[in-house]
Amino acid sequence: MSVIVSRTAGFCMGVRRAMEKALEERSRTPDTLFTLGPLIHNPHVLDILRRNRVLEVSEESAEAGSRVIIRAHGVAPPVRRKLAERSCIVIDATCPKVARVQKMALRAGEAGRQVVIAGDKDHAEVRGILGHALAGGVCISTVEEARSLELDSPALLVAQTTFSEESFAEIAGALRGRHLDIEVQDTICDATSERQEEARRMALEMDAIVIVGGRTSANTRRLAEIITGLGTPAFLVEDEGEIPPEVSRYETIGVTAGASTPNWLISRVAERLVEMQARGVRWLLWRCLAFLVRSNLLVALSALALTLLSVLWQRLQPGFRVLAVPPLYLFGIHLLNTFSESQAQEINEPAQKMFMQQNRAWLMPLAWMSLGIALLLASLGSLWAGVLTASAIILGLLYQVRIPFARVQLIRIPGSKDLFTAGAWAVFTCCIPALIAEGRLLPSAFMASAIVFSITMVRALAYDLKDLQGDRMVGKETIPIYLGMRWSSVLSTSLIVLAAGLATVALALGVFPPAGALALLLPAHALVYLRLFQSRRVSGAVLFSATVDGFFPILGLLALAFLP
Numbered sequence: 001m002s003v004i005v006s007r008t009a010g011f012c013m014g015v016r017r018a019m020e021k022a023l024e025e026r027s028r029t030p031d032t033l034f035t036l037g038p039l040i041h042n043p044h045v046l047d048i049l050r051r052n053r054v055l056e057v058s059e060e061s062a063e064a065g066s067r068v069i070i071r072a073h074g075v076a077p078p079v080r081r082k083l084a085e086r087s088c089i090v091i092d093a094t095c096p097k098v099a100r101v102q103k104m105a106l107r108a109g110e111a112g113r114q115v116v117i118a119g120d121k122d123h124a125e126v127r128g129i130l131g132h133a134l135a136g137g138v139c140i141s142t143v144e145e146a147r148s149l150e151l152d153s154p155a156l157l158v159a160q161t162t163f164s165e166e167s168f169a170e171i172a173g174a175l176r177g178r179h180l181d182i183e184v185q186d187t188i189c190d191a192t193s194e195r196q197e198e199a200r201r202m203a204l205e206m207d208a209i210v211i212v213g214g215r216t217s218a219n220t221r222r223l224a225e226i227i228t229g230l231g232t233p234a235f236l237v238e239d240e241g242e243i244p245p246e247v248s249r250y251e252t253i254g255v256t257a258g259a260s261t262p263n264w265l266i267s268r269v270a271e272r273l274v275e276m277q278a279r280g281v282r283w284l285l286w287r288c289l290a291f292l293v294r295s296n297l298l299v300a301l302s303a304l305a306l307t308l309l310s311v312l313w314q315r316l317q318p319g320f321r322v323l324a325v326p327p328l329y330l331f332g333i334h335l336l337n338t339f340s341e342s343q344a345q346e347i348n349e350p351a352q353k354m355f356m357q358q359n360r361a362w363l364m365p366l367a368w369m370s371l372g373i374a375l376l377l378a379s380l381g382s383l384w385a386g387v388l389t390a391s392a393i394i395l396g397l398l399y400q401v402r403i404p405f406a407r408v409q410l411i412r413i414p415g416s417k418d419l420f421t422a423g424a425w426a427v428f429t430c431c432i433p434a435l436i437a438e439g440r441l442l443p444s445a446f447m448a449s450a451i452v453f454s455i456t457m458v459r460a461l462a463y464d465l466k467d468l469q470g471d472r473m474v475g476k477e478t479i480p481i482y483l484g485m486r487w488s489s490v491l492s493t494s495l496i497v498l499a500a501g502l503a504t505v506a507l508a509l510g511v512f513p514p515a516g517a518l519a520l521l522l523p524a525h526a527l528v529y530l531r532l533f534q535s536r537r538v539s540g541a542v543l544f545s546a547t548v549d550g551f552f553p554i555l556g557l558l559a560l561a562f563l564p
């Protein structure tokens, strides 16, 4: 039983670029932003965009002076002229690859050649390219149309960027076979051909394929045609709620998606499929895991495990207060934060949001109780531990609110959540135990804090990368949104190297005992989960959290074996 997500599923470069331009523009002014036609062929994304002041408009109804985005499909020159006549502020998000085909059509037209496009006649991209063909253009969709096509002049054959490779090869073959004066240019985008190729491979290897995407999306429908053409059952769904129950009877299920499907929808569908496939003991295990993740109890267990490790590193006596304060504080504050993240959660993890709403009556008091007990135990353990815990609770509560007179909101500082979270993990799992047990901080406490800070920063970045597209939609300012994917990956790798280097130095200098070598497993684990995440071996919020946080309790048990 397995669910495998296609590596190439989801936003292509052109759609991602158009989305980013739209969201960037939206954040610049409070005015409504318009897109010429739907920005993306996905009803979920369009719904969120509408709620965030990004509305569809046609060239006829665009208001004078309004800000209008040309989507990735591009438009014909007359449409641009109409917008210019109305003094609209145009934000051009035409995909560079589509713009290249438009230029090819324009040059062919200037040379007096006719343009033939293999594609869908009603598709906006096709209309835009035809609009550039000065000497006239024609769209054909089937090999039969290619056989009966009449040409008045030399011609150029191009393809809609999301057209099927097979159909294009057939059409080009039919035209060449008729010895017409036609130049053939395969303009199908690499992203499309790779996606179709992977869908073909998956269709041959898996029992069934679920395709996630809007029904109006041509490239999504094309994926379904390719898969059913190979005799493999294909199910096209727009979200996890549309998965038919019969899918669960297949042993191996592949998940692919069109170019306009966001990652969060793919992830939600994959998670639902894993849940539907689980039976008997597996189902029980899945429910337990989902409960641990959604209730934040896995966070508490991870905090306890890192505290055990830090106690081992610092050669501290593992008393009750030493071990209880970190998980209580981190559990309480994470739980309160989960309650307040409603908009992003609705997109990224609707199952978690529903869990929080259904269990609010006992989870909310539990969060406050955990914080209260953490403060009490820390204060009884040491004055400084009490002061630090009280400050951390106040900071955690102030994080989301506008600070009076200062006119700042900490949550609005890019990356602040990751820095605060990693800082809290470092202070609570390393400094607070040392203050309670010894009343002071030794060099081992600083070394341990630096390692935990690096590792939990990587953890926070991994969560941000998972939620990148959803966070961007609601205007969250995380480090990956600020730095971009590439630099965030560089930052993660640097932090992993830093953690490994610090652990090695601490062991070599005798700051940590030899058993503290368990520290080296932390960066190794981070490398593994980042790799799994990049290759899409792990999808869905529950499995992701289990992979990232589930290793800490195992490490905690190992540390326990070396403690006095």
Ligand code: SF4
Binding pocket: 012, 013, 014, 015, 072, 073, 095, 096, 097, 098, 161, 162, 189, 190, 191, 192, 259
């Ligand atoms: S499929 Fe390719 S050409 Fe079309 S918008 Fe996406 S990246 Fe651009």
